[in-house]
Amino acid sequence: MKSIINYLKEVICGVWSLLKGMAVTGKYFFSPGQIVTQKYPNNRKSLVMMERFKGEVIMPHNEKNEHKCTGCGICEINCPNGSIEVISKMITTDDGKKKKAIDKHIYRLGMCTFCALCVKNCPSDALAFGQEFEHAVFNRALLIKVLNKPGSQLMKGVE
Amino acid sequence: MEEEVKQTGINEQEEYIINMGPQHPSTHGVLRLVLSLKGEVVKNVEPHLGYIHRGIEKMCESITYQQIIHLTDRMDYLSAHINNEAVCLNVEKALEVEIPDRIKIIRTIMSELTRIQSHQLFWASFGMDLGGLTCFFYGLRDREKVLDIFEETCGSRMIVSYNCPGGLMYDIHPNFQKRVKEFLKYFRKKLPEYDQLLTGNVIFRERTVGIGKLSLEDAISYGVTGPSGRASGFSCDVRKHEPYSAYDRVRFNEILFTEGDTFHRYFARIQEMKESMNIIDQLIDNIPEGPYAVKMKPVIKLPEGEYFQRVETARGELGVYIISDGNKNPVRVKFRSPNFVNLGVLNHIARDFKIADLVAIGGSLDMIIPDIDR
């Protein structure tokens, strides 16, 4: 007799535990307000990334097309996987002195691991992280970017 | 070089051999298990690794200590922050740098958040392994809240790279404390649902209780650490035994069970989430003011010698062993990754159970394949 009672108890406890689980899913079924899906490409306009989001490395330019990069190459040394290459040239400044300046700051997005060492170690804060995250392209060569804009100059007062 | 390929029992005639993986839904990545079956019963499991081997240890030999950090993210990507911390602690210990309290406490909070999100994903994928797909979405839904906190402070969601030798990359975001408190409040409400949906469920219990038992002796001998080891009663919590960062100033329990079966490996993780929330509770209001990083030399050279540091990741004990010859690059870096060692026990505990149990056992070991292969 005791075994039968135990058997029935087992069944009832089992069914009860199943019902508890069903209560959870049932509750969510009837509360569509809790849906968390984001309709991604449609909400592009309202989508705000976090301010520190590491989307890609960029070189901010001001409105006069000036950047802060002196071409020192510290970012290149710090990059663990060689995604940055700084090509510098010698220029003559207005007062006749020869000076090293940046020719091309090449950034290979396809190799970047977003470790933030370049941005953190830049002595003149020339690099920053951009919020852009839709990087998909059909040609891998398009992922090699030149960060300094054509014709851009070193910002005054940055050494 | 001549190879000694030994013939194992796997190729005997009467056995039914199945390749589980490298592309299989329940191996969580590119793990390949060669099973020999007798009917549904698993007679032998032989893991074949290397599908995602990237040679991180070799790469570490040619880069600087700051640069190693971002590689450790890619080992166990679910405890990325804790992996970072292991290398940083080791380097700081070698250089004998005193770390301010603020950094220690922030690191501890971030580590525990990492642990929570890792266990959330474990819960999600374990439910999915057992066939309850809904768990997967609930787990990911709640994990998203932690990832948002990470994104706000570290800039990335999973592979955070937030530590650097001497401190942190940036200061915490002004919203950090508020967000963490919101999350704790939110998750305390959601955790009972996990229990209702899975822990108490009679089907789940039938599937897990008594399956894949690992005794204490075997757990120690096989070196199974983390929640999987603690479910067998192996007191292996590095946070308790060798407190690092701020673990010596918080009160928390080491979750220990003696059963050592699949259910208790699962349950240990559920309990650990609660403990982690308690730890964060104790620290979140007590972050002292101060710098977020100690000024370090731009080129770090460790003094000649050998350094070993253990930390407790979400899956077990991660050991970082650095041999330095005084240069800016290490001579040898070894990561004693918890998953790699835990995988060794799979054949021992999954033998003589059914395929469905193997999936459950494998799921309960919470394997992350990039951590096994490195």
Added chain:
Amino acid sequence: MNEGKVFSLYDFTALTKWIDTGLHHAMSPFWAVITELLIIGVLILIFYALIGLFLVYAERKVCAFMQNRLGPNRVGPFGLFQTIADLLKLLFVELVPIKNADKFLFNLAPFIVIIASFMAIAAIPFAKGLHAIDLNIGVFYVMAVSAMGVIGILLAGWSSNNKYSLIGAMRSGAQIVSYELSVGLALITVVILAGSMQLSVIVEAQRDGWFIFKGHIPAFIAFILFLISSTAETNRGPFDLAEAESELTAGYHTEYSGIKFAFFFLAEFMNMFIVASIAATVFLGGWMPLHFGAWAAGFNHVMDFIPPFIWYIVKTFFVIWLMMWFKWTFPRLRIDQLLTLEWKYLLPFNLVNVLVMAFIVLMGWHF
């Protein structure tokens, strides 16, 4: 005979009679029967496709809502055309040829599965006078025919020359053989109450109250048991061991692609529909409106205005929703636990239940 030419939504007998006599007037009896068969075949085919498409959509929406998601929402309003897009994809996708597969059996298997579910539909009464054939052993027929699908599953698993498939098929065989018992016994409980196996008679007997209310607790228990065992019989979660995607990748249909896979997929959903309509017919009164006793005459009258076909569909979809609810809540069982559940729990409960029901009917205690 033409007096009853009132095509009402409430009684299809007149319509079907009218078509029948019209055809017999126009042609010889042989061709009349052939034409009727064709009409029925085409109608069922269309119905089958529509219901299949809708069920796939419904499953995805229901599970999405249970999982805090939106589900399909891109193709058409609320993603309504998603399944049509899926169907088109399945039609055009390449059929992957399998080396060393038993070609004939491999191609035959999906047809067996789908034909089995086709045949079962024939006996289901959708509304008064709206069924293909009213067999006097309707319950028996549906059970027998729907169990035939397992042959297709076994063939599929065997012939695809894949170890996962074979394990899946063998599991499915063991599963259906044992769960057929529970399904049968649960239905017999009601057959005792109704005193007939003819589905139309069973429905008619529920005019003044559905069996689930009329039959006291035994009928309710039988309903639950039927739900559980029929979910198992249709290979749906938590009993989807035959395809167990986390263990056997996709079980018996691992190697199938394109339209052949679509057949399995469709058959699974149609089996669910058939089982749900049997449950609705036998336990929930089929197309009968919700009636209480004579004390609620006004209410009963209002309920009569809702067409029987709507009643039938609503009840069926309610049962389907219950089955989806199971599937998206519970983890999967293991094969030995599945058999334990059947032999140790469902079968004893069923036997006792049949006994109690027989006793109740004998004593005349039912309403």
Added chain:
Amino acid sequence: MNKTELVIFVKSLSQECEVKEGRQFAEATVPASSLHSLAVQLREKEVCSFDFLVSITGVDYGQDLGAVYHLRSTKHGHMMVLKVRTNDRENPHFDSVTDIWKSADFLEREVYDLLGIKFTNHPDLRRLFLDNSWGFPLRKDYVDDINIVTK
């Protein structure tokens, strides 16, 4: 036991090994021939009972190849390091400790795979990650012109 006590204790176990106090742990360097016997004693002796093999690290010291064993006692909570070296680069081999610590199975296979150090009496010594045609990548003299890029 603390570091100093361990050093004295290990010295008493084996005369051949060279024990010193490292920065963190007691470090014992043993000749390859007495590795297994010392390991058994470290595991079995009640006062030290090193029952948990934390890791085995294969190291290429340039000239020598070696293996470093990190041991821990779950009972006493102390750790020590066991080191073994060989200058045979062609056919380096040590005794396997799989019969003492089961976790050594995978750890030794990893060392064999990446450094080519063989472990005699290992039950199943095969390559773990790489296939048989690879060299041993963690050796300092390993060359790979395609996959290793130097600036």
